[in-house]
Amino acid sequence: MYIEVLTQITSKAVDQYYTYKVPDKYKDKITIGIRVKIPFGKMILEGFVMNILSDTNYDKSKIKEIISITDDTPVLNKEMLSLGKYMSNTLLCSLVSAYQVMLPKALKAEINTNIKIKYNKYLRRIKSIEEIDEYIKKCKYEGQINLLCKLKEKDVLITKMTSTINTIIKHGFGEIYLEEEKRYTYKGISNYKKVILNEEQERASKEVINSFNKSNTFLLYGVTGSGKTEVYMKIIEESLNQGKEAIMLVPEISLTPQVVGKFISRFGNIISVLHSKLSDIERYDEYRKITNGESKIVIGTRSAIFVPFTNIGVIIIDEEHTSSYKQENHPKYNAKDIAILRSKYHKCPVVMGSATPSLESFARAGNKVYKLLMLSKRPTSSSMPIVNIVDMKEEVKKGNFIMSDILKSKIKEKLEQKEQIIILLNRRGYSSIISCKDCGYTEKCPKCDITYTYHKSSNNLKCHYCGTSKPLNTKCSNCGSTNIKDYGLGTEKLEEELNKLFTARVVRMDVDTTSKKGQHQQIIDSFQKHQYDILIGTQMIAKGLDFPLVTLVGVVSVDSSLMAPDFRASENTYQLLSQVAGRAGRSQNKGEVIIQTYNPEHYSITYAKNHDYLGFYKEEMKMRKLLKYPPYYYIVLINIMSKEYENGFKEANKIGNYLRTKLNNNTIILGPSMANIFKINNIYHYQIIIKYQKDELLINTLNFIINMYKTNNKINVEVDFNPIKI
Ligand code: ADP
Ligand code: ZN
Ligand code: ZN
Numbered sequence: 001m002y003i004e005v006l007t008q009i010t011s012k013a014v015d016q017y018y019t020y021k022v023p024d025k026y027k028d029k030i031t032i033g034i035r036v037k038i039p040f041g042k043m044i045l046e047g048f049v050m051n052i053l054s055d056t057n058y059d060k061s062k063i064k065e066i067i068s069i070t071d072d073t074p075v076l077n078k079e080m081l082s083l084g085k086y087m088s089n090t091l092l093c094s095l096v097s098a099y100q101v102m103l104p105k106a107l108k109a110e111i112n113t114n115i116k117i118k119y120n121k122y123l124r125r126i127k128s129i130e131e132i133d134e135y136i137k138k139c140k141y142e143g144q145i146n147l148l149c150k151l152k153e154k155d156v157l158i159t160k161m162t163s164t165i166n167t168i169i170k171h172g173f174g175e176i177y178l179e180e181e182k183r184y185t186y187k188g189i190s191n192y193k194k195v196i197l198n199e200e201q202e203r204a205s206k207e208v209i210n211s212f213n214k215s216n217t218f219l220l221y222g223v224t225g226s227g228k229t230e231v232y233m234k235i236i237e238e239s240l241n242q243g244k245e246a247i248m249l250v251p252e253i254s255l256t257p258q259v260v261g262k263f264i265s266r267f268g269n270i271i272s273v274l275h276s277k278l279s280d281i282e283r284y285d286e287y288r289k290i291t292n293g294e295s296k297i298v299i300g301t302r303s304a305i306f307v308p309f310t311n312i313g314v315i316i317i318d319e320e321h322t323s324s325y326k327q328e329n330h331p332k333y334n335a336k337d338i339a340i341l342r343s344k345y346h347k348c349p350v351v352m353g354s355a356t357p358s359l360e361s362f363a364r365a366g367n368k369v370y371k372l373l374m375l376s377k378r379p380t381s382s383s384m385p386i387v388n389i390v391d392m393k394e395e396v397k398k399g400n401f402i403m404s405d406i407l408k409s410k411i412k413e414k415l416e417q418k419e420q421i422i423i424l425l426n427r428r429g430y431s432s433i434i435s436c437k438d439c440g441y442t443e444k445c446p447k448c449d450i451t452y453t454y455h456k457s458s459n460n461l462k463c464h465y466c467g468t469s470k471p472l473n474t475k476c477s478n479c480g481s482t483n484i485k486d487y488g489l490g491t492e493k494l495e496e497e498l499n500k501l502f503t504a505r506v507v508r509m510d511v512d513t514t515s516k517k518g519q520h521q522q523i524i525d526s527f528q529k530h531q532y533d534i535l536i537g538t539q540m541i542a543k544g545l546d547f548p549l550v551t552l553v554g555v556v557s558v559d560s561s562l563m564a565p566d567f568r569a570s571e572n573t574y575q576l577l578s579q580v581a582g583r584a585g586r587s588q589n590k591g592e593v594i595i596q597t598y599n600p601e602h603y604s605i606t607y608a609k610n611h612d613y614l615g616f617y618k619e620e621m622k623m624r625k626l627l628k629y630p631p632y633y634y635i636v637l638i639n640i641m642s643k644e645y646e647n648g649f650k651e652a653n654k655i656g657n658y659l660r661t662k663l664n665n666n667t668i669i670l671g672p673s674m675a676n677i678f679k680i681n682n683i684y685h686y687q688i689i690i691k692y693q694k695d696e697l698l699i700n701t702l703n704f705i706i707n708m709y710k711t712n713n714k715i716n717v718e719v720d721f722n723p724i725k726i
Pocket of ligand 3 (some may be wrong): 244447466681
């Protein structure tokens with residue numbers, strides 16, 4: 001018996017099957033999709049079994065035997081095997097990288113995956129109670145008697161090894177066995193009550209439920225606070241009633257605590273939660289609950305879309321417009337595309353929900369590719385918040401660089417009324433630039449050529465691209481002057497400013513305050529309990545959070561988001577503003593929002609002020625049409641990376657020329673040009689952008705280019721379909 005194995009190596013050149021011989025002792029255990037250990041050159045590697053052959057044309061004397069098998073049951077089932085092939089063909093990633101991304105670390109093909117599974121020891125009674133009683137009568141040792149009495153009661157005891165236990169085992173009263181420890185850490189929300197759906201919610205859920213067993217995609221467009229979560233739960237409940245499983249994707253861990261809490265309260269612990277902050281072993285635990293049928297619902301971030309459920313009833317994607325559904329490194333898949341593929345396999349609906357759908361999705365709903373479901377109002381008595389726009393050009397004249405008069409007075413008012421406040425500032429750290437007042441020198445990260453951000457709490461300069469940090473110099477490294485000043489505003493400085501101006505309890509939520517596990521939840525919990533008055537944070541506070549006492553949301557500055565060099569800048573800004581505004585006034589108390597900007601006339605801001613998604617959509621679609629961007633054109637981004645400036649430039653040009661000779665005439669090829677962030681970690685990034693509507697030659701042409709550079713270890717070429725950022 002021979003097998004074809006896909007090895008763990010993701011290096012550019014190796015992406016083929018290797019043939020191995022299976023020794024007799026393993027013949028019965030070999031199935032497609034299990035992992036095997038194999039000799040590979042001088043190494044021992046792990047790989048997936050892809051094919052089983054009775055014979056081979058290769059020289060049999062040269063074929064090596066596998067060393068051992070890793071799994072009793074396949075880690076890749078039939079659906080996953082074909083999904084991986086599809087990903088590899090359409091995303092132009094290596095097949096093995098597609099498989100690896102589907103699996104938790106413990107099940108990836110990787111030699112030395114050091115996942116330490118924690119076992120508990122149990123002592124099990126194996127003699128009858130009568131026999132034990134007999135022994136107890138004669139026994140003189142108190143320890144043994146106590147233990148045996150417990151064993152009589154319970155049959156099984158969790159235990160550590162002691163000499164008493166050894167004696168009991170020696171006398172044949174019990175035996176030891178091991179079982180993997182299971183952890184379960186999520187808790188429900190104490191005040192969760194199932195609501196009675198209103199008419200719109202009822203109608204939306206019915207439409208999906210009536211479409212069970214069909215692979216339709218729905219777009220649930222519901223304003224913030226319109227009760228989308230309740231609709232999701234209703235649909236999932238119905239799917240469970242029909243004996244099926246459900247996947248629900250959420251964008252970020254910061255969203256999960258409250259949503260997961262609601263789900264756990266309603267469905268109990270048939271839920272598995274998968275997100276990036278789980279340890280490898282916790283992830284594996286959750287995964288096992290899925291494969292052994294304990295879990296029926298998975299809530300998770302992007303990669304949860306791959307969970308090996310075999311009978312999916314519905315897939316839900318909350319906040320579908322979120323960029324985190326797209327993976328930024330290889331394989332650059334979008335979980336929304338995978339969801340639709342899986343829905344075809346399982347014949348189940350996909351529901352994508354958002355208050356601010358992505359333009360692509362809303363356009364598809366317009367073309368009837370997706371079915372549009374709408375929730376137009378909030379079910380509670382609360383109305384949409386009132387939005388004020390403040391022109392910072394005027395405020396600066398008055399000396400208000402950080403906060404306008406109106407924002408300050410509103411904060412004061414809400415504090416007096418004992419209500420809560422959220423303030424968004426989409427930049428972490430203390431200040432964005434440190435520079436010398438005498439010579440103008442600004443210190444930059446030498447590896448990325450990007451200015452450092454100053455973090456006052458650690459007194460460090462940090463590069464937000466490569467993560468390098470170094471202590472702040474009190475002297476200018478150029479001229480030695482001590483006249484060093486910081487410019488720009490980050491969340492740390494904002495926190496300091498708020499503490500100066502108000503006597504309020506302020507808490508900050510950004511990457512720096514939530515890097516440890518549980519910190520997120522802790523901040524959210526304590527803000528929920530009103531242990532703080534003001535929550536400040538980056539965009540991670542914009543989505544999904546539901547705090548009834550919040551009546552004021554302030555956006556300190558939207559301009560960096562608005563001016564980002566990206567065709568999605570307006571869309572992203574509109575979404576950010578609507579989402580964060582949606583945190584205000586979610587209960588009886590009226591909500592107010594204050595947006596500070598230097599561009600008060602911009603349409604992203606004015607439409608967000610009026611909660612007018614449709615208006616924004618129409619305006620932005622005009623721009624996209626004019627400039628030939630999605631959803632009118634598809635985009636492919638080719639990234640050409642090299643440590644050598646010249647060589648990178650030369651090869652990028654070669655690729656550009658080749659594309660121009662090969663692709664359709666109406667396909668647009670831009671570049672090569674330097675990427676927005678040209679140098680990261682000492683690697684230069686060139687890019688070529690392809691805009692196309694239909695080009696049958698595209699995939700093959702790109703494939704050819706990738707293959708050509710597979711063996712070139714000085715140049716790396718990556719292709720990104722429908723990139724999030726360009
Ligand atoms: P969304 O996800 O659309 O922003 P949520 O699902 O978080 O909105 O709902 C907002 C609030 O409205 C929640 O506190 C929720 O409990 C409440 N809610 C939702 N549906 C109803 C309903 N039919 N009746 C009463 N309250 C509801
Ligand atoms: Zn200087
Ligand atoms: Zn750097």
